[in-house]
Amino acid sequence: MMRERDLHRLFASVKNEKEARKLLNDLFTPRERHSLGERWAIVRALVSGMPQREISKKFNVSISKITRGSRSLRYGSGGFRLFLKRFRK
Numbered sequence: 292m293m294r295e296r297d298l299h300r301l302f303a304s305v306k307n308e309k310e311a312r313k314l315l316n317d318l319f320t321p322r323e324r325h326s327l328g329e330r331w332a333i334v335r336a337l338v339s340g341m342p343q344r345e346i347s348k349k350f351n352v353s354i355s356k357i358t359r360g361s362r363s364l365r366y367g368s369g370g371f372r373l374f375l376k377r378f379r380k
Contacts, residue, residue, distance in 0.1 A: 301314070302314075315327075329350060329352065329356075330356075330359075330360055332350060333346060333350060333352065333356065333357055333360040334360045334363065334364060334371050334375070335375065335378075336349070336350075337357070337360055337361055337364060338364070338371075338372075338375055343357045343358070343361075
């Protein structure tokens, strides 16, 4: 619990995109960063109304990955929706 809380505080302390890039580059491997970016792109495509099969073709990902993103949107903590609203502004 303490480690997770520390991570929350760490992310909350990021002030700008440059700092975020530095932190993500040090915290995650290139493959992990790719996977995170892929998940974010899938969620954005789902919210835009793009069909799952089209998302699968566009991003060359399995339907199961897309379904995972869809479940996060429906049953997650609301983090994706919060940040999607911020990105639209």
